[in-house]
Amino acid sequence: MFRAEGVMKDFPGTRALKGVSMDVRVHEVVGLVGENGSGKSTLLRIAAGVLRPDSGKLFLRGKRVSFNSARDALRQGIGMVFQEQSLIPGLTVAENIFFGAETAAVRHGVYHWRQLYREAKEALSLLGLDVNPHSITESLTFAEQQKVEIVKVMQTTRAGGGEPLVILDEPTAVLDGRDVEMLLEQVRRLREVGSVIFVSHRVDEVLSVADRVYVLRDGDCVFECDAGGTSRDDLVKEMVGREVVAARYGASQSALVNDGAPPLLEARSVKSGICKSGSLRVHKGEVVGIAGVVGSGKEDLCRALFGAAELGGGEIVLEGRRARFRSPADAAKAGIGYVPSNRRVEGIASGLDVAENIVLAAPREACWGPVLSSKRWGELVKHWIKQLRIITSGLHAPVEHLSGGNQQKVVLAKWLAKSGLRVLILDHPARGLDIGAKEEVYRAIRQLASRGMGIVLLADTLDELIALSDTVVVMRDGIVSGHWDGRQGKKPSEAEVTGLMV
Amino acid sequence: MAQVGSLLRRLVPLAMLVAMIGIVGGVKPLFFSVYSLQTQLSAAAPLLLLALGEAGVILLGGIDLSNATVAALATVLLAEWLGHGPGAGIVAAVVLMTTCMGAINGVVAVWGQVPSFIVTLGAMGLWAGVALVASNDSTISVNDPQAINWFGGMSAGVPNAFLVGLVAVAVAAFVLRKVPGARLGMYAIGAAESAARMSGVRVGVVRVAAFAGAGLFAGLAAVVLAAQDLSGDPTAASSLLLPCIAAVVVGGNAITGGVGGAWRVLVGALIITVLDNGIAIVGVNPLAEQIVYGGVLLVAAGVTVDRSRVRFVK
Numbered sequence: 001m002f003r004a005e006g007v008m009k010d011f012p013g014t015r016a017l018k019g020v021s022m023d024v025r026v027h028e029v030v031g032l033v034g035e036n037g038s039g040k041s042t043l044l045r046i047a048a049g050v051l052r053p054d055s056g057k058l059f060l061r062g063k064r065v066s067f068n069s070a071r072d073a074l075r076q077g078i079g080m081v082f083q084e085q086s087l088i089p090g091l092t093v094a095e096n097i098f099f100g101a102e103t104a105a106v107r108h109g110v111y112h113w114r115q116l117y118r119e120a121k122e123a124l125s126l127l128g129l130d131v132n133p134h135s136i137t138e139s140l141t142f143a144e145q146q147k148v149e150i151v152k153v154m155q156t157t158r159a160g161g162g163e164p165l166v167i168l169d170e171p172t173a174v175l176d177g178r179d180v181e182m183l184l185e186q187v188r189r190l191r192e193v194g195s196v197i198f199v200s201h202r203v204d205e206v207l208s209v210a211d212r213v214y215v216l217r218d219g220d221c222v223f224e225c226d227a228g229g230t231s232r233d234d235l236v237k238e239m240v241g242r243e244v245v246a247a248r249y250g251a252s253q254s255a256l257v258n259d260g261a262p263p264l265l266e267a268r269s270v271k272s273g274i275c276k277s278g279s280l281r282v283h284k285g286e287v288v289g290i291a292g293v294v295g296s297g298k299e300d301l302c303r304a305l306f307g308a309a310e311l312g313g314g315e316i317v318l319e320g321r322r323a324r325f326r327s328p329a330d331a332a333k334a335g336i337g338y339v340p341s342n343r344r345v346e347g348i349a350s351g352l353d354v355a356e357n358i359v360l361a362a363p364r365e366a367c368w369g370p371v372l373s374s375k376r377w378g379e380l381v382k383h384w385i386k387q388l389r390i391i392t393s394g395l396h397a398p399v400e401h402l403s404g405g406n407q408q409k410v411v412l413a414k415w416l417a418k419s420g421l422r423v424l425i426l427d428h429p430a431r432g433l434d435i436g437a438k439e440e441v442y443r444a445i446r447q448l449a450s451r452g453m454g455i456v457l458l459a460d461t462l463d464e465l466i467a468l469s470d471t472v473v474v475m476r477d478g479i480v481s482g483h484w485d486g487r488q489g490k491k492p493s494e495a496e497v498t499g500l501m502v
Numbered sequence: 503m504a505q506v507g508s509l510l511r512r513l514v515p516l517a518m519l520v521a522m523i524g525i526v527g528g529v530k531p532l533f534f535s536v537y538s539l540q541t542q543l544s545a546a547a548p549l550l551l552l553a554l555g556e557a558g559v560i561l562l563g564g565i566d567l568s569n570a571t572v573a574a575l576a577t578v579l580l581a582e583w584l585g586h587g588p589g590a591g592i593v594a595a596v597v598l599m600t601t602c603m604g605a606i607n608g609v610v611a612v613w614g615q616v617p618s619f620i621v622t623l624g625a626m627g628l629w630a631g632v633a634l635v636a637s638n639d640s641t642i643s644v645n646d647p648q649a650i651n652w653f654g655g656m657s658a659g660v661p662n663a664f665l666v667g668l669v670a671v672a673v674a675a676f677v678l679r680k681v682p683g684a685r686l687g688m689y690a691i692g693a694a695e696s697a698a699r700m701s702g703v704r705v706g707v708v709r710v711a712a713f714a715g716a717g718l719f720a721g722l723a724a725v726v727l728a729a730q731d732l733s734g735d736p737t738a739a740s741s742l743l744l745p746c747i748a749a750v751v752v753g754g755n756a757i758t759g760g761v762g763g764a765w766r767v768l769v770g771a772l773i774i775t776v777l778d779n780g781i782a783i784v785g786v787n788p789l790a791e792q793i794v795y796g797g798v799l800l801v802a803a804g805v806t807v808d809r810s811r812v813r814f815v816k
Contacts (some may be wrong), residue, residue, distance in 0.1 A: 307701060332702025346700040351693025351760045352686075360690055360701040363682030371680040416699060 001026045001195050002165050009042050018219040029196040031210030035434035039219040044167050048080035049073030077160050079153035080167040080501050089138035094120030096137050097152045110480045115370035123155045127186045138282040143179040173432045184209045203235050262320040264454040265423045269312035273300035276478035282454035289457045289469030291497050297478035306338040307331040307332035336424035337415030339429050347411040350400040354392050355381040357410050359400045362418035386414035405437025423454040461493045474500040515754045515806040516768045526780035547663035548723040550771035553749040555719030557767045561692045563759030564618035568625035569720040572590035572603050574739035575633035576724030581642040581734025589649020604717020608682035608710035633736035642734045663726040675764035693760030742765040749774040750803045
């Protein structure tokens with residue numbers, strides 16, 4: 001179906017791909033795993049026509065091909081679902097599915113509405129999606145939009161008549177529990193239509209959905225296997241090239257002190273957005289994990305605690321005193337930091353360099369009197385680059401040039417550089433990071449707690465959440481449905497937490 | 503290497519300026535006469551001051567369409583009030599008023615959540631009307647120019663008005679480099695407003711300050727204009743609006759925000775001044791002046807826009 005042979009690609013300063021070959025057969029799901037920087041994205045982008053290889057050959061249905069653009073690849077039957085969504089929010093689902101495509105329903109750019117909706121409905125049901133094609137796209141949940149996006153790419157690549165190859169670049173990275181399951185089901189259905197390359201950081205998912213798996217490491221294909229006879233540990237070992245320490249969340253020794261002091265931060269029946277009544281307490285050195293599916297209100301609760309969402313009711317109490325945050329600036333001033341899940345938009349300030357990003361939340365630390373001091377600024381930034389082992393070509397490298405893991409460390413550094421920071425809210429801090437970078441983020445979380453910082457954590461997976469947290473709070477439908485206090489020393493099992501989540 | 507590249511890119515507007523001066527001077531060597539140069543610098547001063555204020559708003563990704571009109575109104579107020587009290591006090595009061603007019607734009611834009619384009623479009627109409635009413639639609643001469651005379655004079659052969667502009671550029675450059683709210687706040691809001699907000703930057707305060715700054719510089723421009731013309735004109739300064747936006751962009755400041763600096767505004771204002779006067783000096787058919795002006799402006803902007811840090815050019 002599709003074959004890449006000896007594909008090489010150089011970027012300034014690095015060789016991203018050192019001659020990689022891969023096969024995708026008809027009606028097959030090929031899993032592709034590897035750490036960030038292993039060359040996965042480069043390989044996918046070459047297959048999808050976004051990048052051109054420096055050398056090597058691509059074959060599609062037995063014929064040698066080369067793509068001039070992503071559009072070219074799409075027309076020949078290869079489409080990629082990117083990590084960022086490309087749907088147009090104001091259009092209906094059906095319009096989005098056929099956007100830019102020429103089919104029976106869209107002739108010379110003119111819509112035949114009835115046919116358009118009929119075809120959209122067919123395409124949606126082909127992948128088992130229960131979404132009304134008349135819905136306005138922005139009214140769908142994030143997970144639904146993601147699925148529509150997959151339908152769109154399938155539809156566009158099918159338009160040429162041949163069997164399509166759909167590339168999914170970490171489609172599950174930002175999904176939770178049940179949504180992940182549904183997406184994997186969608187991938188299985190997609191296999192009936194064409195072939196799939198499936199990329200995910202979550203090895204379990206790849207093993208459950210893929211027929212064969214390739215492991216990339218440092219631009220080489222180091223391992224290929226049938227998904228059936230391979231264990232998770234085997235794959236992880238190949239990915240990192242070394243044995244992974246079993247306790248990958250770091251020593252989960254609790255730093256909790258029971259000194260009877262009032263909590264650093266307390267939410268009392270906080271109401272905001274879809275969070276109807278969220279209560280929790282964060283003490284010194286405590287990691288409070290909030291579990292819940294998308295739509296449980298856990299994100300809204302966290303945003304309200306940081307003043308980023310309006311408080312519709314209830315109260316926020318800071319060390320025994322009631323606080324009123326009208327903006328994130330108020331919360332930051334009171335010693336609360338927030339690492340958002342949408343790293344690229346709300347986390348890093350792209351367009352600014354690493355040094356500027358690191359002092360963005362605490363410019364006073366880099367000041368001499370009322371003005372910035374280059375010396376203090378430079379020292380501060382160097383200190384945090386060293387502390388968090390941020391890999392950057394320099395203090396003044398554009399922050400968007402850093403890898404995802406290092407960008408996340410910059411966001412962390414931004415808050416840690418603030419003296420007087422007492423509570424850090426981490427909204428999916430390890431999202432989209434490779435295993436190595438995840439480990440470093442976990443280690444940083446434990447270290448912060450051991451130094452007395454209070455932490456509120458939203459995590460990508462339940463085992464991550466339970467392992468890292470002292471206290472676990474479960475939310476469902478906007479209210480707290482369960483609570484395990486860390487000071488009683490008992491941690492819940494995944495099954496117990498899941499039971500209260502759904 | 504990347505550092506050298508970005509330095510070179512930043513020098514493009516300056517090279518453009520030098521090239522234009524070279525062309526105009528090559529055709530008419532008289533351009534380099536002391537008198538001609540003094541005229542150019544005098545003419546550049548109000549434009550430079552307006553453009554400096556405009557650049558601050560543009561750096562945040564907004565726009566101020568009202569600053570030139572505010573300056574026009576301020577020339578009228580200066581002409582009417584000077585002589586009816588202590589000169590310095592009146593000048594200060596007028597500049598304070600223009601600063602407040604700017605701040606009002608910011609307050610409406612931030613707390614009313616109205617796009618700055620619309621807010622300042624409305625303000626432009628409003629203040630133009632006030633200027634017409636206050637002056638009874640006529641040019642008013644300054645009866646007692648004592649307090650502002652200095653701005654129309656020269657020091658060591660350099661027009662004082664231009665010196666004021668240079669000092670303003672230097673101060674703005676210092677603020678943009680050293681004051682956290684500007685150095686970090688303004689650039690972060692312009693480049694990535696969500697991230698700035700989520701980092702605790704007081705976005706509203708910074709934006710209001712930028713609009714207030716635009717008002718302040720409009721007031722200074724008005725002082726210079728009133729001193730140069732010794733009159734207050736309810737409409738004359740309004741024609742500086744588009745040249746001042748052009749000066750900001752041609753100097754290498756991104757119209758979409760996040761990229762820019764005070765020295766770039768100086769270069770941009772000089773490019774526009776040379777372009778404006780150069781056309782007449784070179785002897786272009788007056789009927790075709792607009793064609794040449796528009797054409798050269800397009801080329802200048804095309805060459806000088808710094809695309810290295812702007813992902814989308816809108």
